[in-house]
Amino acid sequence: MPGTRLDDIDRMILTELQADGRMTNVELAKRVGISAPPCLRRVRTLEEQGFIRGYHADVDPRELGFEVQVFAMVGLVSQAEVDLSAFEDRCQDWPLVRECHMLNGEVDFVLKCVAPDLRTFQTFLTEKLTAADNVASVKTSLVIRGAKDQPGVPFEVLEERLAREA
Numbered sequence: 001m002p003g004t005r006l007d008d009i010d011r012m013i014l015t016e017l018q019a020d021g022r023m024t025n026v027e028l029a030k031r032v033g034i035s036a037p038p039c040l041r042r043v044r045t046l047e048e049q050g051f052i053r054g055y056h057a058d059v060d061p062r063e064l065g066f067e068v069q070v071f072a073m074v075g076l077v078s079q080a081e082v083d084l085s086a087f088e089d090r091c092q093d094w095p096l097v098r099e100c101h102m103l104n105g106e107v108d109f110v111l112k113c114v115a116p117d118l119r120t121f122q123t124f125l126t127e128k129l130t131a132a133d134n135v136a137s138v139k140t141s142l143v144i145r146g147a148k149d150q151p152g153v154p155f156e157v158l159e160e161r162l163a164r165e166a
Contacts, residue, residue: 018152
């Protein structure tokens with residue numbers, strides 16, 4: 001089962017870093033109950049093993065002038081692996097696309113897009129997204145407001161599951 005390779009301290013480290021990735025190693029070690037040198041070794045190991053993919057500032061798009069957020073549901077003409085991969089590669093080149101997820105069901109991909117204004121998004125939609133090779137359909141939904149935007153994973157759910165299985 002994924003997650004069982006991690007011990008309690010590793011999960012505590014990840015929980016704390018999800019909440020505040022800028023804390024010092026000394027503070028992190030104090031919060032998880034170990035000394036600083038082994039804490040730093042554990043963090044580096046978690047990074048090397050891919051559990052920690054990076055550290056990022058959580059910026060407010062609207063405060064930075066990105067007033068428009070849109071979810072675009074994209075249907076492709078072909079779902080052959082080469083075509084799916086080509087679409088994913090294309091998304092990497094589009095700065096307005098902040099997230100790209102392949103789905104199972106009625107649509108092939110959902111894209112989370114941001115733009116400074118509606119005109120910029122409309123230009124992207126008509127000149128790039130709908131004009132892209134293999135795109136059959138695009139349905140968009142403009143975000144009115146967000147009620148929750150929580151990065152990471154809910155470690156408390158994993159802890160409850162591990163406790164039940166123990």
